[in-house]
Amino acid sequence: MGMDEIIVGLDIGSGKVCTVVGELGEDDQIEIIGIGTAPSLGIRKGVIIDLDQAIQSVKESIESAERMAGTRFNSAFVSIAGSHITSVNSKGVIAISGESPEITENDIEKVIEAAKAGIISSDKELIHTLSREFIVDGQSGISDPLGMSGARLECKVHIVTGSITAVQNLIKCVEGAGLDIEEIIFGTLASSNAILSNAEKDLGVLLIDIGAGTTEIAIFVEGGLAYSAVLPVGGIQITNDLAVGLRTSIEEAEKIKINYGSTVENNVSPEKLVAISGIDGKDKNNVSQKYLVEIIEPRVSEIFDLIGTEVRKSGCYNMIPGGIVVTGGSSLLPGISEVAEQVLNLPSRLGRPHYEGELADMVNDPSYSEAIGLLSFATEKYSIGRSFQSTKRKTGAKNIFTKIISWLKDFF
Ligand SMILES: Nc1ncnc2c1ncn2[C@@H]1O[C@H](COP(=O)(O)OP(=O)(O)OP(=O)(O)O)[C@@H](O)[C@H]1O
Ligand SMILES: [Mg+2]
Known part of the structure; x- marks a missing residue:
């Protein structure tokens, strides 16, 4: 099995650094073969404050994962969190020009660029641009407008940015520990992959990850991320x-x-x-x-009060009939889901990864949601990429590729 079939997720949390190693089988199933955690040093509220210490913690976690997996690796999908993360919804509009009024990939890129224009301030770095829906000549709810006819194309996007210094320090830390970065992924977006069902995301759901130093929240509406925030408490x-x-x-x-x-x-x-x-x-x-x-x-009530304020600010309170899913290490406190229900007045459940392989007992812990989510995010990308590789000469293959990743696609 070649090195390219090893996929690694790296979650640098405020309490622990966690490295998860997966092996991607021919059937596109991931098997977790190693997991390594180390106490976090030099990381406060999700942000690196002492680079040397953080590098040591990351190294320790990588080495322990490598030992368990019995293999070495040189790159990882890495999550990012911290209250420097901002996340906004924006909208772009363009007119479709050209001979035939058919929407091309170029148009899609242009409308997404238009949605991003003016949103990212000079001290911020773009982490994700997630397209939520396209609107063609007033017709909303379109997930992939490629090839459609129309004169006016609109796109609603969710843009996640982080402070340039925090992103740069994260890169320095991971590279300092000897790994290349495949991709940086917003923490809650990663966790959502491990613990939310598509049905919940479609219905509308609030994800809450209470870790050691941060509480991350993300609201999914109509299948896509609609709001997110990171609170400096945990x-x-x-x-x-x-x-x-x-x-x-x-x-x-x-x-x-x-x-x-x-x-x-x-x-x-x-x-x-x-x-x-x-x-x-x-x-x-x-x-x-x-x-x-x-x-x-x-x-704990105070933390949920703060979350309530964020949810009201988001304007999404009435859009989450799917309720609340609480995860992260602090969700292990007995009764926490009941407190969430009382304070936020929404149904609530606990969320943890539901991996079914050999290491399930170890992995299906709410403090691993983010790391396992990274792996599932990465697997999705790899397997789509793989089927794209093998079918790319056939007509239309690119369309399928674009469609599946449309809302995950980022323009980093
Ligand atoms: N059984 C438990 N009961 C209560 N709290 C717990 C339990 N187990 C772990 N915790 C708490 O969970 C927190 C760690 O959670 P987690 O591992 O999700 O954090 P992290 O990802 O390192 O940090 P962050 O996401 O905030 O950067 C710690 O504050 C720890 O005290
Ligand atoms: Mg965490």
């Missing part, structure tokens, strides 16, 4: 609240959160006492599990 704040409230160290608070934390009282027995070592690491203190809920629940 599990670290919950741990900090516990450390302050329990007068203990961050390390102890993190352990207590993972082992005994909950957002709902009916989930814990009121008499249950948890022993906590004091800030000096010695004196033990007993607190009730109910007290932990009293510290954790307000912070």
Whole structure:
């Protein structure tokens, strides 16, 4: 099997760096053969703040994935997050000129360019241009207008940009760790591939990824990304609240959160006492599990309040009957989905990857949604590319290629 059949996803999170290695079979099925995580150093709120430390963390995660996979690799699909990411909807319009009023690929590129015009400020770098729909002579809802007749072509796009410095540092970090970048993909767009069904995306759904340092949200309407935002809060704040409230160290608070934390009282027995070592690491203190809920629940509610503000800002609140899907490591807090339902007044479920191969037990964890999503995003691209390669001499093959990737297509 050649090197080109190894596909790698790299998620540089605020809590951990995660490398997932997949092998693409002839049947276009991906088999995960390695996974490597390392604690993140030099990364805060999704952004690299210390390049050398971040490179070390990424290297450690790559090496551990290589060991497990029993193979080396030299490139990866990499996700990007952080509150520097901005995401806007825009619209472009062009008149179709030429002898016959038939829409060509050139027209499609031109209308997308028109939609991008003036949107990207000088301190921002384009990450994705996702076409949401085309409108031909007022007829909306067209996903691929190629070859259609018309005089006026409009395109609605969703544009994701990131700060130039954050993107450059991400590139430096990955290259510094010895890998080439195949493509940079917006984190929630990647996660959505692993945990949302097409039916949910079509119906309208809100994806929430609560990680360590960030909470990423993405709204999908009519199958495509319609709104996204990255909030600078996550599990670290919950741990900090516990450390302050329990007068203990961050390390102890993190352990207590993972082992005994909950957002709902009916989930814990009121008499249950948890022993906590004091800030000096010695004196033990007993607190009730109910007290932990009293510290954790307000912070979790606050995170969903902030999300609510974003959702209202998006104007999409009434377009998500598919409800909420919560993922990310912090979604492991018992009762979190119920809190989401209460605060946002929408049905909610937990989301995790549903990989079915040998490493399923390890991989189907909500903190791996983004890394697994990268792999599924990449696989889709590879398999489309592969069928394109083998059929490209036949007429029309290019059309199929363009059509399938139309809304994933980016003009990086
Ligand atoms: N069982 C658990 N209960 C509660 N919280 C948990 C549990 N397991 C992990 N977490 C929390 O999940 C967070 C890590 O989540 P995740 O791995 O998704 O973050 P990340 O991708 O590294 O960070 P980010 O996406 O914010 O950059 C940590 O804050 C951790 O405390
Ligand atoms: Mg994450």
